[in-house]
Amino acid sequence: MGRIGxxxxxxxxxxxxxxxxxxxxxxxxxxxxxxxxxxYVDTFTVSTSTFVHDTIKTSNKSLALVGKFIxxxxxxxxxxxxxxxxxxxxxxxxxxxxxxxxxxxxxxxSGYYYGDTTxxxxxxxxxxxxxxxxxxxxxxxxxxxxxxxxxTSLGEYSFKPKPNKKQLIRIKLEDELGLDFMRKLxxxxxxxxxxxxxxxxxxxxxxxxxxxxxxxxYTLDSTRISLYYHYEGSDKVYNVxxxxxxxxxxxxxxxxxxxxxIIENISKTPIxxxxxxxxxxxxxxxxxxxxxxxxxIKNLREQNRSFDVIKAELVIQPSNLMGINYLPSSLNLYLxxxxxxxxxxxxxxxxxxxxxxxxxxxxxxxxxxxxTWEITSFIKNQIKTNTPYNGLLLLPENYDYSFDHVIIxxxxxxxxxxxLKLYLLYYD
Amino acid sequence: xxxxxxxxxxxxxxxxxxxxYPQTSNNxxxxxFGLGNIETSIGGRTSGMGGVGIALNSSGYINQFxxxxxxxxxxxxxxxxxxxxxxxxxxxxxxSEYNVVSGNxxxxxxxxxLSPRVAFSAGIMPYSSVGYKINxxxxxxxxxxxxxxxxxxxGGLNKIYFGGSYLLNxxxxxxVNASVLFGSITKTEEYxxxxxxxxxxxxxxxxxxSHFYFDFGYQYSNSINKKYFYKVGLIGGVKTKMRxxxxxxxxxxxxxxxxxxxxxxNFRIPAYLGIGLSVSTExxxxxxxxxxxxxxxxxxxxxxxxxxxxxxxxxxYSPNKQLGKNIFQRMSYQVGFHVDKxxxxxxxxxxxxxxxxxxxxxxxxxxFSSICLSFETGQKGYYSEDLFRERYYQFNLAINMNDxxxxxxxxx
Numbered sequence: 001m002g003r004i005g006x007x008x009x010x011x012x013x014x015x016x017x018x019x020x021x022x023x024x025x026x027x028x029x030x031x032x033x034x035x036x037x038x039x040y041v042d043t044f045t046v047s048t049s050t051f052v053h054d055t056i057k058t059s060n061k062s063l064a065l066v067g068k069f070i071x072x073x074x075x076x077x078x079x080x081x082x083x084x085x086x087x088x089x090x091x092x093x094x095x096x097x098x099x100x101x102x103x104x105x106x107x108x109x110s111g112y113y114y115g116d117t118t119x120x121x122x123x124x125x126x127x128x129x130x131x132x133x134x135x136x137x138x139x140x141x142x143x144x145x146x147x148x149x150x151x152t153s154l155g156e157y158s159f160k161p162k163p164n165k166k167q168l169i170r171i172k173l174e175d176e177l178g179l180d181f182m183r184k185l186x187x188x189x190x191x192x193x194x195x196x197x198x199x200x201x202x203x204x205x206x207x208x209x210x211x212x213x214x215x216x217x218y219t220l221d222s223t224r225i226s227l228y229y230h231y232e233g234s235d236k237v238y239n240v241x242x243x244x245x246x247x248x249x250x251x252x253x254x255x256x257x258x259x260x261x262i263i264e265n266i267s268k269t270p271i272x273x274x275x276x277x278x279x280x281x282x283x284x285x286x287x288x289x290x291x292x293x294x295x296x297i298k299n300l301r302e303q304n305r306s307f308d309v310i311k312a313e314l315v316i317q318p319s320n321l322m323g324i325n326y327l328p329s330s331l332n333l334y335l336x337x338x339x340x341x342x343x344x345x346x347x348x349x350x351x352x353x354x355x356x357x358x359x360x361x362x363x364x365x366x367x368x369x370x371x372t373w374e375i376t377s378f379i380k381n382q383i384k385t386n387t388p389y390n391g392l393l394l395l396p397e398n399y400d401y402s403f404d405h406v407i408i409x410x411x412x413x414x415x416x417x418x419x420l421k422l423y424l425l426y427y428d
Numbered sequence: 429x430x431x432x433x434x435x436x437x438x439x440x441x442x443x444x445x446x447x448x449y450p451q452t453s454n455n456x457x458x459x460x461f462g463l464g465n466i467e468t469s470i471g472g473r474t475s476g477m478g479g480v481g482i483a484l485n486s487s488g489y490i491n492q493f494x495x496x497x498x499x500x501x502x503x504x505x506x507x508x509x510x511x512x513x514x515x516x517x518x519x520x521x522x523x524s525e526y527n528v529v530s531g532n533x534x535x536x537x538x539x540x541x542l543s544p545r546v547a548f549s550a551g552i553m554p555y556s557s558v559g560y561k562i563n564x565x566x567x568x569x570x571x572x573x574x575x576x577x578x579x580x581x582x583g584g585l586n587k588i589y590f591g592g593s594y595l596l597n598x599x600x601x602x603x604v605n606a607s608v609l610f611g612s613i614t615k616t617e618e619y620x621x622x623x624x625x626x627x628x629x630x631x632x633x634x635x636x637x638s639h640f641y642f643d644f645g646y647q648y649s650n651s652i653n654k655k656y657f658y659k660v661g662l663i664g665g666v667k668t669k670m671r672x673x674x675x676x677x678x679x680x681x682x683x684x685x686x687x688x689x690x691x692x693x694n695f696r697i698p699a700y701l702g703i704g705l706s707v708s709t710e711x712x713x714x715x716x717x718x719x720x721x722x723x724x725x726x727x728x729x730x731x732x733x734x735x736x737x738x739x740x741x742x743x744x745y746s747p748n749k750q751l752g753k754n755i756f757q758r759m760s761y762q763v764g765f766h767v768d769k770x771x772x773x774x775x776x777x778x779x780x781x782x783x784x785x786x787x788x789x790x791x792x793x794x795x796f797s798s799i800c801l802s803f804e805t806g807q808k809g810y811y812s813e814d815l816f817r818e819r820y821y822q823f824n825l826a827i828n829m830n831d832x833x834x835x836x837x838x839x840x
Contacts, residue, residue, distance in 0.1 A: 025578070026524050028457025029564040030814040031774065032579045034617055036630065040570035308680065311624050423568070425619070425628060427678065 038310065041422045045296045046314070048280035048410050048418070049270035050263065051340060053287035059141035059251035061401045064107075064223065065285075066123055066207045067215030069115040069403055073321055076283055076405050077258035081215050084132055084147060084253065086204040087225060088245035092193045094185035094229070101228035101237060103178030105155065105171040105205070112217030113163040114403040121212035124156035125171060128204040132249045141251035143286065143400075149206045156210065163216055173225070181227055185240070199245065206253075215403055220244045252401070256286045263288070270340065278413035279319060282331065282394050283405035290394040290408055291340060292333075294420060297382050310423040312379035316357070316371045316394070317414040319407035324369070328404040330356035331371050334393040335378070343389055346378065356397065367417060379422070455528040455559040456519065456818060458779070458809065459581060461772050462731050463670075463695055464558035464613065468719075468738050468768060469783075471511035471535055475824040476787015476802035477742020478764025480715040482704025483647065483661035488798060489828040490539040490549050493717070494661045494704070495603030496645035498547035498593035501539050505796065508829040509551070511535035517820035522813045530559075535826075545595040550588070557584035558613045568621065575621040583613040585636060593645075603645040609636035609670065628680040634672040634693055641668045641697070652707075661704040663719070667726065668697045696726035711748075716741040723771040734773040740766035742785070749791075760789040762802065770808070777815055781808025787824070796830035 064083035071077060105125050126149040134141065155173040184192055184201070192198045205225075207218070225242040244250060258264050262276050270291045273280045280290040292314070300307070318327055333346035362368035381387045396404040411418050459465045469479035473489035481493030485500030490509050501507055514531035537551025558581040565574040588610065593603035613634040620627040642665065649659040676689040702719030717740045723733040742764030752758035763786050770779040787802025804822040811817040 025561045025563040027519055027521055027526065027816050028460060028560060028562045031457060031460045032562050032564045032577060034564075034566060034577050034579070036577070036617060036619060037566065038568040038575050038619070038621060040568055040573075042570075308628070308678070310621065310626055310628075310680075423621070423624060427630060 035428050037426045039424045039426060041424060042416075042419050044294060044420045044422060046411055046418055046420050047272065047293045047295055048408060049272045049291045049293075050266060050276060050280045050282075051268055051270040051289055051291065052266050053289045053340070053342065054144055054268070056143040056254070056285065056287045056400050057140045058143045058145075058254065058285075058400055060248045061252070062220045062247060062250070063110055063112070063252075063401050064207055064218040064220060064250070065112070065215055065252045065254070065401065065403075066218065067115065067121065067209040068212050069215050070213050071261075071405075074261055075279075075321065075407060076263065076281060076288065077256055077261045079215070079254065079256045079286060079403060080209070081252050081254045081285065081403070082206055082208040083218075083251070084128060084141075084204055084206050085220065085223065085244050085250050086132055086199050086246045087202065087242040088196075089185070089192045089198045090241045090243060091185070092197075094182065094240065095231075096186050097231055098182070098186070098229040098238070099232060100175070100179055100182050101230060103173045103175065103181065103225060103227050105173055105225050106223065107169040107171070107207070107218045108222030109161075109163050109166045109169065110217035110219045111163055111166055112402070113161060113214055115214035117161040117163065117214045117216075119213045120158055121161045121214060121216065122156055122158040122210045123169070123171065123212075123216075124153035124208050124210050125173065125205045126150050126153050126208060127177075127202070128206055130203065132204055132246075134249070139248065141249060143252065143254040145251060146253055147203075147206070153208075153210075154205070158211070161212075161214055161216055168222070169218075178227055181242075182229065198242070202242075217401075220247065220250060252285075254285045268340070273408075273410035274412075278410045280408045280410060281405060282396055282408070283403070284396040284399035285401075285403040287399070288405065289340070291336065292392040292394060293390070294379070294382060297379060297420075300383050300424075306427040308425045308427070309376055309380045309383065310425050311374065311421075312376045312423075313421040314357070314373045314375050314392075315417065315419055315421060317367070317409045317417040318369060318371070319409050319413075320366055321407055324361060324363075324366075326404075327359055327361075327369070327406060328396045328402075329359050330397050331359075331406060332356060332395055332397055332399075333373050333375070334395065335389045336391045336393045337388050338390060340391075340393070342393060346373070346375070346392065367415075370417065379420075455530060455561075456517070457560045457562050457816070458770070458772060458774075458818075459558045459560050460562065460579065461774070462728060462733075463556040463585060464581070466556045466771065467554045468736075469766070470553055471513055471824045472509065472826045473789065473798075473800050473828055474715075474742060474762075474764075475511075475804065475826065476762030476764060476785050476789075476800065477713075477715065477744055478740040478766040478783070478785050480704065480706075480717045480740045480742045480764065482645075482663050482702050482717045482719070483659040483706040484704075484713075484715055485647075485649075485659070486539065486547075486549070488796065488830060489800075489826070490537045490551065492537065492549070492551065492553065492589070492591070492605065493702075494645040494647060494663050495549075495591040495605045495643060496593050496601045496647040496661065498539060498549050498591060498603055499545075499595045499601040499647075501541050501547045501549070502830075503541040503544070505540065505830045507537075507539040507549075508831070509535065509537045509539075510827045510829075511553075512825045512827075514823040515820060516822075517818045519809075519816050519818050521811065521816035525816075542592075547593045549591045552586055552588050555585040555587045555607075555609055555611075558582060558615070559584075573621075573623055575619055578618040578620070579616070580618075581613065581615045583611060585609045585611045585613065589643075599648055599650050601647050603647075605643040605645075606640045607643070608638055608640050610638075611636070626680070628678065631677045631679075633675045633677075635675070637671040637673060637692075639671065641665070641670070655709055656707060657709070658705070658707045661702075661706075661717075663700075663702040663704075665697075665700050667699045670695045670697060694728075696728055698722045698724075698726045711746050713744040714742070721771065732773040732776075733771055734769070734778055736769050736771040738766060738768040740764065744789075746789075755790065758791050762787040762789070766806075768808075775814055777810050777812070779809055779815075782806050783820075783822075798828050800824075800826040800828065802826075
């Protein structure tokens, strides 16, 4: 009996070990009658509208954006950008025998440019006459913030922009200012000794473009005002520098002139594409935002079928009015609510990575140029829940320190190349 | 071996049974349908005789085919049967082929006489098994693309039965088995849409709800003269609705969202009737069974079902059971065959099968207990483009242990 028992267990184990199945699994494939199906649909409405988000935070970017942009097709109009910089003194006193030579503003191009750089560009610096301060309970300055400055410039300089060369630009300023600074530094009771003494006296400069068709960027790190001097009987030239300070209050004031364009009357209230020649527009800097809604997506609920969204992809076709070279390489999506607030970056499924709708360029068939985003989780939420985040906003990357714009064809105009690609899994 | 030890062994075996069974079932894509492969042969002492039993007695072993046969259990004995089998099959269609190997302990039963007229038996044995893995594809509607479906099924249903027989008079006995199902069947579909690099799955788990169903049996035995004995047996069951709880779980890899949907599932088992006849002499037994089940009377979730039958015939020869000089003379030798038709009708094709069997019964331990070794080969299914033929080889080992419990007690 005991031996039989052991034998039984041994045989059982042996048989268990021998159990297996080989890999060929196509036998019986005609039996499988799966209720599950995957359906591809691209007929849901994608509606686009345009509004202006007029408060773009432009402070603390360490980048001065100065210039003008003129849209030759006159769709988005003209842009003017000027930059406010607060300076401080590096030394607080000067030998009383020092003799004044000159005062110069030095600017280092960042390499950023937008617009037509073939035409002459004139930059000028004006003295700010108002304290550059935040609004109460705020720590930002915006594209529509403004501070007064003297109408006559301290100095100006014209040149043919070569932004890629990043050559230092020197603007000679009024000697009157240089002599004034010198006097103040030599004075035994220099007001510049105290912290903030200098910028209480000299509130800052505003860099403006008086003539030009491009907007150039200047890095704040290398920007300075240099005061040159020498001593009697010596050829040696010395200088003291006034360098940018309080970076959080450095900002770019960006204004636009949309008169005569289709978006002349654009406001905070979105205008549907049907009223804008079947277009919508995004533009960085001045905050033209395209809002995207999927008004019919909730109809999926009414089917009374059990389903899941496998993948939802938003495809948007830029207008062929745009030159290919002007198209930014990516456009960002943001979540929004019914008040068109910018809630936050639209993220990937993993919730971490920001989704850049990368640009696909088809050089042969230009109709196929498009931006694409995966918006699966957003669409799932739209269908299944009553989320307050009921739309998407489209903005260029770095919308707070660049000027890219894209004109987007709506579904009608794009011949349905602006659309929502939806892969649905039906369980029954 | 003491009784305690025997119980420990019994429990161990039951454990190994329940662990082993769901993993190693009959791996055939035909088990995709319904409850899978509903067992018609249950191994045991007569597996070498084509699996007959409706008109055979439970003498020295437990014959579950007919509960009325328990009356044959000797009043002095406690019977303990274990069955093991090993299975290898070659599956082939016009498109492809593969082979399957499996094996396990598939039956444990006990039996004893309660009174001169009443005998009792209980045990565990397989009811049906599911084991398949099928790859297929389906069109993504609205595209020229396809997605993959991997359909897998595993598990099986076992039954615990409690049976009794009642001897009406010298010739007639009746019996009943009350069975309850346990175990589970898990069917999973995994969907992979490679061009979106995403996958999902739906898992359905069927667990039978506890309720009894009954099999009835009747046997008549008599002798033609002093040399020839015969038995007639009848078995049957009524239409039964098997209730299952169905648990559905949907999950997707990307979002790890899981959704639980629970439901019930009913599977209807139609009435069946079996008739058997056996004739035996001192040295030989010949028996034949025919069982018919009216699957065409029930409908089960759009499954195409057809009436199933099984015809089995077997012959046993024992040179000299009692007084044989050597083991070969005391052994019994068996041959048999069976022909059957499956309850499945797939694409309007009925699936027939046959098997031929041979076996030996080796007496052990003072000839009350025995080991039955049998071998079966056969085929089932249908060879075509869509369907396939299964050629199988099966090895069966039945151990029938008898212990004189009650006699011991008497002499204490």
